[in-house]
Amino acid sequence: MSEEKVVTLLTESPSQPRRLSHLDTLESEAVHIFREVAGEFERPVVLFSGGKDSIVMLHLALKAFWPAPVPFSLLHVDTGHNFPEVLAYRDRTVAEHGLRLHVASVQEFIDSGRLRERPDGLRNPLQTVPLLDAIRAGRFDAVFGGARRDEEKARAKERVFSLRDEFGAWDPRRQRPELWSLYNGRHAPGEHVRVFPLSNWTELDVWQYIQRERIELPAIYYAHEREVFARGGMWLTAGEWGGPKAGETVERRLVRYRTVGDMSCTGAVDSDAATVAEVLTELAASRLTERGATRADDQVSEAAMEDRKREGYF
Amino acid sequence: MPIEQHQRAARAGSRSALLRIATAGSVDDGKSTLVGRLLHDSRSLLSDQLQAVADASRRTGRAAPDLALLTDGLRAEREQGITIDVAYRYFSTARRRFILADTPGHVQYTRNMVTGASTAELAVVLVDARNGVVQQTRRHAAIAALLRVPHLVLAVNKMDLVDCAEPVFAAIAAEFSGYAASLGIPEVTAVPLSALEGDNVVEPSARMDWYGGPTLLEHLESVPVGGDPASDPVRLPVQYVIRPQSGEHRDYRGYAGQLASGVLRTGDRVTVLPSGWITAVAGIDVLGQETGIAHAPQSVTVRLAHELDISRGDLIAAGTTPRPSREVAATVSHLNERPLRVGERVLLKHTTRTVRAVVQDIPYLIDIDTLARADHPGLLRVNDIGRVVLRTAEPLMLDPYAVNRRTGSFLLIDPADGTTLTAGMVGEPF
Numbered sequence: 001m002s003e004e005k006v007v008t009l010l011t012e013s014p015s016q017p018r019r020l021s022h023l024d025t026l027e028s029e030a031v032h033i034f035r036e037v038a039g040e041f042e043r044p045v046v047l048f049s050g051g052k053d054s055i056v057m058l059h060l061a062l063k064a065f066w067p068a069p070v071p072f073s074l075l076h077v078d079t080g081h082n083f084p085e086v087l088a089y090r091d092r093t094v095a096e097h098g099l100r101l102h103v104a105s106v107q108e109f110i111d112s113g114r115l116r117e118r119p120d121g122l123r124n125p126l127q128t129v130p131l132l133d134a135i136r137a138g139r140f141d142a143v144f145g146g147a148r149r150d151e152e153k154a155r156a157k158e159r160v161f162s163l164r165d166e167f168g169a170w171d172p173r174r175q176r177p178e179l180w181s182l183y184n185g186r187h188a189p190g191e192h193v194r195v196f197p198l199s200n201w202t203e204l205d206v207w208q209y210i211q212r213e214r215i216e217l218p219a220i221y222y223a224h225e226r227e228v229f230a231r232g233g234m235w236l237t238a239g240e241w242g243g244p245k246a247g248e249t250v251e252r253r254l255v256r257y258r259t260v261g262d263m264s265c266t267g268a269v270d271s272d273a274a275t276v277a278e279v280l281t282e283l284a285a286s287r288l289t290e291r292g293a294t295r296a297d298d299q300v301s302e303a304a305m306e307d308r309k310r311e312g313y314f
Numbered sequence: 315m316p317i318e319q320h321q322r323a324a325r326a327g328s329r330s331a332l333l334r335i336a337t338a339g340s341v342d343d344g345k346s347t348l349v350g351r352l353l354h355d356s357r358s359l360l361s362d363q364l365q366a367v368a369d370a371s372r373r374t375g376r377a378a379p380d381l382a383l384l385t386d387g388l389r390a391e392r393e394q395g396i397t398i399d400v401a402y403r404y405f406s407t408a409r410r411r412f413i414l415a416d417t418p419g420h421v422q423y424t425r426n427m428v429t430g431a432s433t434a435e436l437a438v439v440l441v442d443a444r445n446g447v448v449q450q451t452r453r454h455a456a457i458a459a460l461l462r463v464p465h466l467v468l469a470v471n472k473m474d475l476v477d478c479a480e481p482v483f484a485a486i487a488a489e490f491s492g493y494a495a496s497l498g499i500p501e502v503t504a505v506p507l508s509a510l511e512g513d514n515v516v517e518p519s520a521r522m523d524w525y526g527g528p529t530l531l532e533h534l535e536s537v538p539v540g541g542d543p544a545s546d547p548v549r550l551p552v553q554y555v556i557r558p559q560s561g562e563h564r565d566y567r568g569y570a571g572q573l574a575s576g577v578l579r580t581g582d583r584v585t586v587l588p589s590g591w592i593t594a595v596a597g598i599d600v601l602g603q604e605t606g607i608a609h610a611p612q613s614v615t616v617r618l619a620h621e622l623d624i625s626r627g628d629l630i631a632a633g634t635t636p637r638p639s640r641e642v643a644a645t646v647s648h649l650n651e652r653p654l655r656v657g658e659r660v661l662l663k664h665t666t667r668t669v670r671a672v673v674q675d676i677p678y679l680i681d682i683d684t685l686a687r688a689d690h691p692g693l694l695r696v697n698d699i700g701r702v703v704l705r706t707a708e709p710l711m712l713d714p715y716a717v718n719r720r721t722g723s724f725l726l727i728d729p730a731d732g733t734t735l736t737a738g739m740v741g742e743p744f
Binding site: 065 | 401432556563649665666719725732
């Protein structure tokens with residue numbers, strides 16, 4: 001990590017004892033979680049998609065172990081319909097920090113017949129099988145994810161340490177009570193623990209932290225001109241992944257992405273926010289949650305996320 | 315970003331610190347409605363969330379959007395009309411960021427409220443103005459006291475159903491404060507409100523002009539959070555040893571951990587436990603930056619003046635230091651359906667140290683509703699609160715829970731399958 005990226009907030013006057021900001025508190029909590037996993041697990045891995053939450057996760061991991069390298073490798077589940085800007089960012093980041101990246105490919109699973117393309121073309125739900133396969137093959141016992149409890153109501157009940165059985169399944173009734181900052185990571189062979197260091201962060205916290213730490217993001221998070229077409233109330237990017245169909249018209253608009261996932265189900269929003277500060281202003285005025293605004297896969301049913309989580313999704 | 319601008323942002327951030335809240339009350343007390351009202355009136359809800367509530371209300375035949383539906387989570391819960399577990403809600407105002415642990419009020423209540431209260435700095439206990447203080451209210455107050463939640467709020471709800479009468483409120487507030495005082499809770503803030511109508515939740519109530527105190531949200535925004543860590547002894551449980559062993563940091567050896575209490579400075583004399591070695595702090599790095607000073611609850615990396623054999627589970631301490639001990643006497647809340655019995659072998663997880671332990675004695679069980687004690691019950695069942703004496707295979711560095719919630723708390727774990735069995739608090743219950 002370069003020195004200028006780490007800006008200290010320790011400004012103290014003798015009369016007034018320093019109080020930690022909410023970002024300091026969330027940061028220290030997340031770092032604590034990373035270090036607990038490093039101390040208690042054999043083979044942890046960080047899920048890294050090149051999305052802002054996983055980028056913040058990696059930034060926290062770099063800070064947690066400085067000046068030593070991050071003692072984990074990264075895992076990316078590539079849907080085959082990822083934004084090229086995001087893949088380029090991923091590869092650049094891996095090289096810059098000397099990290100090891102594992103890629104689980106949805107496309108390979110489809111090509112080899114182990115997965116079938118869905119009729120609706122959504123690839124996010126297809127990620128679960130390659131993810132679990134990669135966890136098994138890598139014998140990973142702790143898997144860091146960037147999920148936040150504010151994202152979705154099934155996630156509001158998620159633990160920081162979430163035990164998964166040998167099939168990767170999440171059973172909300174079997175989760176362990178989590179008290180104080182004592183995280184119980186014990187698991188049987190074949191089971192693993194999903195770990196969510198950003199559990200208590202909100203979308204706004206993530207952006208404020210990106211601003212404070214001056215973290216670089218893939219450019220598609222900021223306003224840019226893009227060929228898009230309307231589907232299901234959101235702007236999808238035109239491209240070889242499958243859109244647009246007959247009857248859908250492509251137009252050029254000034255947009256940005258609030259979340260970055262698979263191109264088949266991640267919508268762009270109309271935006272002229274070209275900097276972090278402008279994004280923060282835009283978020284303060286936004287009347288939609290980030291998933292409500294941009295995720296087709298969550299609009300399938302009221303319990304779409306709950307169902308996917310039970311099957312072993314992120 | 316220019317540095318000046320950055321420092322301005324940092325100062326603005328430090329004013330709006332984080333407050334962790336736990337709510338307690340049953341569905342009938344209007345707890346879900348209160349939480350929904352807090353989120354709604356503080357403008358923390360966005361239009362797609364409101365639309366989802368409106369849709370669900372219509373589907374279930376309600377005339378108006380039911381804010382209680384906001385806090386229902388899983389399909390399993392909606393189908394069975396229950397709430398499974400602690401759900402976390404996030405909202406913020408211009409002054410503060412809030413994390414709210416919303417705990418359901420059915421059979422597993424004690425376990426869930428203990429879990430939610432364990433990290434809370436403030437607990438809101440809800441009562442129905444028509445019923446006043448009932449057995450469940452006393453239980454909620456006792457759990458808040460047991461978990462040493464620093465601030466307690468009594469929310470007297472449904473004031474509109476008692477004609478917003480001041481004497482009704484005053485009598486409930488007096489009875490509750492008396493009970494809280496008997497539990498050792500020094501101060502209770504009582505607020506008369508109507509969650510359904512919105513009185514005194516965010517906006518002051520015109521109907522209760524006799525009430526001169528803050529609305530619930532005003533109180534949440536202004537209650538002092540965290541003491542002055544400078545007056546507390548230093549406790550740094552070592553999580554991880556950072557040794558790059560290559561490059562420009564070849565000789566770096568840092569002890570990483572989250573400062574559980576106190577303020578640590580470069581040059582401070584510290585004791586490493588359980589070994590008892592005394593050394594000095596050679597440097598403090600806060601996440602990549604040498605700072606020379608760190609405050610609880612910061613995550614830090616500490617370099618020491620002497621090369622010592624220190625590993626995960628050790629404690630770096632200053633000020634008064636705990637005496638390493640293999641005897642643990644604690645108040646516990648049993649969390650699992652499997653009972654905890656005298657003679658049972660368990661794992662004990664305390665800060666960053668997990669050791670083998672045996673349950674030597676269960677001297678008594680406390681009825682959390684009446685505080686009556688039953689001697690030598692032999693075992694603790696799920697949701698029981700009791701006294702436990704344990705003997706551990708290796709020494710622990712324990713502080714009384716009343717003094718330090720981080721270094722005074724522990725879990726008991728089933729060594730066979732890793733199940734979390736029991737939550738423990740070192741020292742006397744109240």
